[in-house]
Amino acid sequence: MTMKVKELSEEMLCRQQEYIQAVAELNQGKNPTAFVDTYGCQQNEADSEIIRGILQEMGYTQVSDENDADLIVINSCAVREHAEQRVLGNVGQLIHVKRKRDCVIAVCGCMVQQPAMAEKIKKSYRHVNLVFGVHALPRFPELLHRTLTTGKRVFDIEQSDGAIAEGLPVLRKDTTKAWVSIMYGCNNFCTYCIVPYVRGRERSRDPQKIVDEVTRLVEAGCRDVTLLGQNVNSYGNDLDADIDFSGLLELINAIPGDFRIRFMTSHPKDATPRLFDTMAKCEKVANHIHLPFQSGSDRILGLMNRRYDSTKYRELVAYARSKMPDISVTSDVIVGFPGETDEDFEGTMQLVRDIGFDGLFVFIYSKRSGTPAAEMEDPIPRSEKVARFQRLFDLQDEITAKKSEGLLGAEVEVLVEAVQEEQDGYNLLARCESNRPVYVKGEKSLVGTFTKAKISDSSKWGMYGELV
Ligand code: SAH
Ligand code: SF4
Numbered sequence: 001m002t003m004k005v006k007e008l009s010e011e012m013l014c015r016q017q018e019y020i021q022a023v024a025e026l027n028q029g030k031n032p033t034a035f036v037d038t039y040g041c042q043q044n045e046a047d048s049e050i051i052r053g054i055l056q057e058m059g060y061t062q063v064s065d066e067n068d069a070d071l072i073v074i075n076s077c078a079v080r081e082h083a084e085q086r087v088l089g090n091v092g093q094l095i096h097v098k099r100k101r102d103c104v105i106a107v108c109g110c111m112v113q114q115p116a117m118a119e120k121i122k123k124s125y126r127h128v129n130l131v132f133g134v135h136a137l138p139r140f141p142e143l144l145h146r147t148l149t150t151g152k153r154v155f156d157i158e159q160s161d162g163a164i165a166e167g168l169p170v171l172r173k174d175t176t177k178a179w180v181s182i183m184y185g186c187n188n189f190c191t192y193c194i195v196p197y198v199r200g201r202e203r204s205r206d207p208q209k210i211v212d213e214v215t216r217l218v219e220a221g222c223r224d225v226t227l228l229g230q231n232v233n234s235y236g237n238d239l240d241a242d243i244d245f246s247g248l249l250e251l252i253n254a255i256p257g258d259f260r261i262r263f264m265t266s267h268p269k270d271a272t273p274r275l276f277d278t279m280a281k282c283e284k285v286a287n288h289i290h291l292p293f294q295s296g297s298d299r300i301l302g303l304m305n306r307r308y309d310s311t312k313y314r315e316l317v318a319y320a321r322s323k324m325p326d327i328s329v330t331s332d333v334i335v336g337f338p339g340e341t342d343e344d345f346e347g348t349m350q351l352v353r354d355i356g357f358d359g360l361f362v363f364i365y366s367k368r369s370g371t372p373a374a375e376m377e378d379p380i381p382r383s384e385k386v387a388r389f390q391r392l393f394d395l396q397d398e399i400t401a402k403k404s405e406g407l408l409g410a411e412v413e414v415l416v417e418a419v420q421e422e423q424d425g426y427n428l429l430a431r432c433e434s435n436r437p438v439y440v441k442g443e444k445s446l447v448g449t450f451t452k453a454k455i456s457d458s459s460k461w462g463m464y465g466e467l468v
Contacts, residue, residue, distance in 0.1 A: 004240040006163045006203045008138055013167060019141035020057045020169075026148055027059040034060035035069035039087055040077025042228055042264065043199075044109055046179040047137060048075045051108070053169030054140055062171070066097050071104045071144075076111035078194050080366035084111050088125075095127045104147060106130035108137065113198040114370070118157045126153075133157035134199055138165035161185070162200025166209055176417050176448045177224040178217050182210050182248065186230035188267065190294070191305045191372040192337060192365060195230060202231070204239050211251050218257040221448055223415050224431075227252070227263040233270035246278040253282035258450065260415065262435065264290045269307040271316050280323040286433045287324050288358075291316070292332035296351030297344035300337050303376070310351055317355055328434030330359035335392055336385030337365045338376035345388050352395055358403060358434050360396040364389050397460070404458035411468060414438045414453045416446040426464060437462030 034055045038048040051073055052062060066072050074091055077083040087107075094105050105128050112118045113133035121128050130147045132140060136156040147154045162185050172178055185200040186193075214225055227248075229235060235245040245263075252261055261284050266275070268291055279285045291313075295301050298309040320327050333348060352360065364385050367374050414430035426439035428446060430453065439462060440453050446467075453465030 004238075005206045006238075007206075008163045008165045013138070013165065016138060016141045019145045020054060023058040023141065023145050023148065026145075030059075030070075032060050032070040033063045033068055034071040034073065035063050035066045036073045036075065037066070037090070038075045039083055040075075040079060040110065042179050042226065043181065043184075043230075044075050044077060046181055046228060047109065047134075048073075049170050049172050049179070050137065050168045051075065051140060052171035056171050057169050058141070058144075066094065067101065069103055070101075071106070072097070073106045073108065076107060076109040078110040078114060078117070078198055078368070080363065081368075082366065084117070087111055088120075091121070091125055091128065098127050104129045104144075106132070106144070106147075108132045108134075108140075110134060110194070110198040113157055114194075115157060115159075116369075118155060122153070122155060129153055131155045131157065133159075135160040135162055138168060160200055162203055164203055164205055166205070174417075175221050176415070177226070178222045179226050179228050180210060180213055180217070181205065181228045182232060182263075183229040183235050187234070188231060188269075188307075189305060189372075191303065191376075192334065192368065194368040194371060197370055199230070202234055202238055204235050204237070207236075207239075207241070207243050207248055207251060210248065211255065214252050215255050218255060218259050222259060223448055223450065224260045224262065224417075225252070227261065229263075230265060231267040231270060232263045233266050233272070233275065244274075246272075246274050249278050249282055249285055253284045259284060260433070261285045262288065266291050268293065268313050268316055273319055276316075276320045276323045279320075279327075286435070287326060288328040288330070288434045289320060290330045290332075293351065293355075294332065294334050295337060295340075295344065296333075296348035297340070298347075300340055300344050300347075303339070304334075304337065304373075310347065313351070314354065328358040328436075329355065330361075330434075331355075331357050332361045332363065333392065334363050334365050335388045336380055338373055338378035338380075340365075340380060340388075349392065349395060352392065352399070356399055356403070357396065359400065359436070360392075362389055362392050362396065400460075401458075404455075404463055407455045407458070407463065409455065411452050411454050412438065412465070413450060414440065414465065415450050416440070416442070416448065418447060419444050430465070432463075438465045439463070440465050440467055442467050 036048050076087040112131050135158050183204040185202045186196040187202045189196050236243045293313050412432045416430045418429045420429045425441050428440045430438045452468045455465050457464040
């Protein structure tokens, strides 16, 4: 099977390994500390685990307070203006940290992949020592080495369609749960979205490398694996091999061990009956799909360049439920897209009522410069958008509360994930298949095991259960 995976060369990766050693030598006897702060999505969380992995090999100890750090890395997000403002606000604050302690400050990720943002940091945030974009991440060792040895400010936001770096070190936060990237980038160019501009084109990892990684994780005690991609349903399209996402799910499902497989995100335009048939067939694949619909108005879906309509969306969910009656369906939706009328918005409200989502992330449209939607007329006042947001949010709250009530007394399988601060005796955080938190009482040794809980109560934040 030929593969044509767009991987970075071994020679390049070896060179980075040498830089890791070189920084480790600089750090010898210093016991340096590092703080890595992550904004945005799971892909960014996964990238930060690589950054921590690299830093660990360089001899840095991770700390959870920026005031204690010799090196601060801010992994930024660009998906909405609010995220960027938070990043910029916090990067600005770091000047006070730096006055108290001589530290090196790095900013990376999607926000600084945009040339205008990198420029802004260069000019107005002069306490930042290192800026590197998404495509420069595999060269982080070299860039940090240059920053430390020259004392000069280093900027690298190479623009690229992207490649895949295999074999980078990873320091995972959790042993029970893990993110595994199966592909990077996005080809969809939804008109509101900045992701394709900063993360490059779709590129899939070699299936065997994914299977090997998951196998190692499960052997090391991982019980919940989330496969990551901007649109996992197009996995394999760029590979010169006969594999698609359903095929990959089957390969991973066949890995021995007791674990759950999750994935995100699925684009409705590429979700197929075959995907749901495969989910139903594969016992390790969780009964849950995150399937963002973005709008219930076909006119707006067209303007968004989503390439499906609300009828197709309804049909997909109906098919999924016919195969897996208790599948949990969660979604993302944007309110206030340029030109969204009352009628368009009512379409979204109606879709939410009709589907009855198990969870919904509601976002107010945020203008991203460089995207087509940023050029569209947007006459709706902010106050109206906020009002729509609130109505949709309240509607979903009602639906979620009803769904939780419906589960009272039911026995659900949960994976105990962590010990938490005790509240009314509930000392463990567990999750059911739909990924909702279930708080339970029990021995700490249950962490990392599957068990059954009888749901006894629920709140906005999750459910409470008694172990059976
Ligand atoms: N690749 C994923 C989502 C990536 S961004 C997908 O296609 O589903 C995560 C969510 O942020 C999106 O689903 C969308 O609802 C929201 N989002 C993206 N760009 C946005 C913008 N400009 N304004 C508001 N919300 C946005
Ligand atoms: Fe953005 Fe659309 Fe790609 Fe998701 S599929 S990352 S929303 S462009």
